[in-house]
Amino acid sequence: MMSGSLLYSDIAIIPEPTSLKAVAGCFVFNGSTPLVADEASMTAALAFADAVRPALGRQPHISGIVADGVASIVFRLDTALVDCGSEGYCLDVTSQGVEIVSPSQAGLFYGVQTLRQLLPAVFFANKPLAEKEWSIPCVSIFDKPRYQWRGLMLDTGHDFQCLSNIFRFIDLMALHKFNVFHWHISDLGTFPLEIDGYPELQNPAHLGKRLRGNPPRPVKQGFYTQAEARAVVEYAAARYIKVVPEIDVPGHSQPVLLAYPEFDCPTPMYQWQDFERWEYCLANPKAMAFIEEVLQQILAIFPSEYVHIGGDECPATHWEGCPVCQAKVAKLKLDGVEGLRKHFLAHVETFLNSRGRRMIGWDDIFQSGVKKESAVMIWRPDLELAVPAATAGHNLVMAPHSHLYFDYSEARTPLDKVYSYEPHPEGLAEEMSDLVLGAQGQLWSDNHPTTAEIDRLLYPRSCALAEVVWSAKEQRNWESFSRRLQRHGERLAKLGIVW
Ligand SMILES: [Zn+2]
Structure with a gap:
């Protein structure tokens, strides 16, 4: 029997x-x-x-x-x-x-x-x-898959995630045929990757101070050695998953600026929400040398074609009042602080391109006029940047918060809403579909989720996304998916994921 x-x-x-x-x-x-x-x-x-x-x-x-x-x-x-x-x-x-x-x-x-x-x-x-x-x-x-970029993003920058959880995250990606692990390394909570020459980055005194979650929890301590980051790359590669690293610049850089305040503008911080520091001084040679050194070391660890530089949510007000930034604007005859931002992004872009890599960033970078060879990750669907960016020749990765932010509650982003997501932007001509590389789910850790909470935020919604990016559009069928998910849930339960 x-x-x-x-x-x-x-x-x-x-x-x-x-x-x-x-x-x-x-x-x-x-x-x-x-x-x-x-x-x-x-x-x-x-x-x-x-x-x-x-x-x-x-x-x-x-x-x-x-x-x-x-x-x-x-x-x-x-x-x-x-x-x-x-x-x-x-x-x-x-x-x-x-x-x-x-x-x-x-x-x-x-x-x-x-x-x-x-x-x-x-x-x-x-x-x-x-x-x-x-x-x-x-x-x-x-x-065979519909899209070549089938991504999930894990955020170790608002809150640290231990190495074993990253390996588990990759295992679960592999089971669902995802092939891009977008590693959002640094953000407001911590800069958890060892960078030679900058030991203060890993000093716990510089972690973000905010308590988040329910009950409120601090940012977890910990960091990755470069050998550990290489082990992640190798582990993912053995599962046909590329690791796209992200160092978010010029904003979202609080832990770096707490560790090295000399990289900040020398004027009082423009108060944005409850953050103590936010963005680099774009005219400070030491700050620029630091960013280049970080990128150089990142390139030595991560062989991926694309390197994500963030580029999102960075107000220019601090640069407005900074004499160092203003002197650079005047000297280079830039178009104000937005010209300064553009000049900075073009510099980073050239830095990566000259080393054989391509830049990708959040859709804010499209608004700063980067080259069409740089890819744009669409996170703000309401701004309708996807069609203009593709029309300008950019490759797109669709990652809209409306459907694919898996840190949002299930009430806000239910499973069927994820399943209904169509990556091809409305209004984009069918013959331009090749510009859409694919789509990606985001697991932000702003709320300092526990490992069990991360499981429940990611699954089963990542199962729905897996089908969105792999299966043919005409094959997608909610009733069929719901039936199959019941059986699939038995598998995931054996792996410790229960919903
Ligand atoms: Zn400045």
């Missing part, structure tokens, strides 16, 4: 594949089922082995060839499968065997994630199972 037998109606893959044909019958998987891979597909076989090892209580056998008459799970790289694009795959399950084939390593990895979801939910429990064999329903799947 096999346990965990699945009916077709039980097939519940999130995100929904491009095409899935269920066939009668099932494949019987047990601890002796060999995984078959050659050198080119070994990474995918090992990823599957890693995923099932806890449940099996042993390492599956990996073989180079399919033995006659032995039902196997085959992983095969085939560069001729051009229809799959750079991330797609085919997955076929018959009673005789399972085969995952793709032209790319990423595609094989996504095939593995789908196969995991065809196994019973108990496989996610991270402990040996009493049963000895399980059925996988016979299916024929062809699958």
Whole structure:
């Protein structure tokens, strides 16, 4: 008697594949089922082995060839499968065997994630199972993503997040076929990345002082060494996830300015909300040298094409009253403090471009006239900047607070609202759709959420977003998603996420 037998109606893959044909019958998987891979597909076989090892209580056998008459799970790289694009795959399950084939390593990895979801939910429990064999329903799947940027952002700048939580965040991203981890490193609470030459950044005396959350909690202490940040990059890369680092400039820089007040304008702070300091003095050579040094060290850690420089929410009033900033405006004949801001962003842009990287920033940077080669992350849908930015030639990543800020309560941003989100901006011509790289969910930590609160803020809303960015638009169906999410919730429950 096999346990965990699945009916077709039980097939519940999130995100929904491009095409899935269920066939009668099932494949019987047990601890002796060999995984078959050659050198080119070994990474995918090992990823599957890693995923099932806890449940099996042993390492599956990996073989180079399919033995006659032995039902196997085959992983095969085939560069001729051009229809799959750079991330797609085919997955076929018959009673005789399972085969995952793709032209790319990423595609094989996504095939593995789908196969995991065809196994019973108990496989996610991270402990040996009493049963000895399980059925996988016979299916024929062809699958590839709609968007190339399928992102989630984690904010370690308003509040520190411990390293193990970052690895867990990445694991959950991989299960849902996300491929961009936007790491919002620094903000008003803390600058938690070690920067050689600037040890005061990690002095807890300079943490943001605000208590947030319910009950009110301070900013958590802690920081990442550069070796730890590299380990995050490596861990994510092994799951086909790029890490896009963000150092938010010229605003949102309170902890840096508390640690090094000489980077601030030498005039009294313009009081904005309850923040003690906010933005760098854009005419201060020491501040500019610091920003360049930080970027230089960031580039050495993070190989991603895009580097996020923030650029958002920075009032210019302090620069208005600063004699140092005003002297620079006069000397360079800039158009006031907005010209100074533009000059600064152009400098950062050139700095990154000359080192082979591309700049991305929040949509405020579009208003400051950056080059069209820089990408724009749209967070303020009400300003309707998306269509003008795309029309000007910018790539867009859609991250609107109206639908994709997962730190907002479920009452404000319910699951069905996330699911209904359409990344292609209204009013943008269809032939310009390639400019939309994709979309991204944001987990801001302004309210100092606990790990359990972060789980509940991210899930299941990230499941809905996964489908928005992966599945074809015409495939999206709320009733189908709701049904599949019930089954998927059993998997996530085994991973400690319950809603
Ligand atoms: Zn100044």
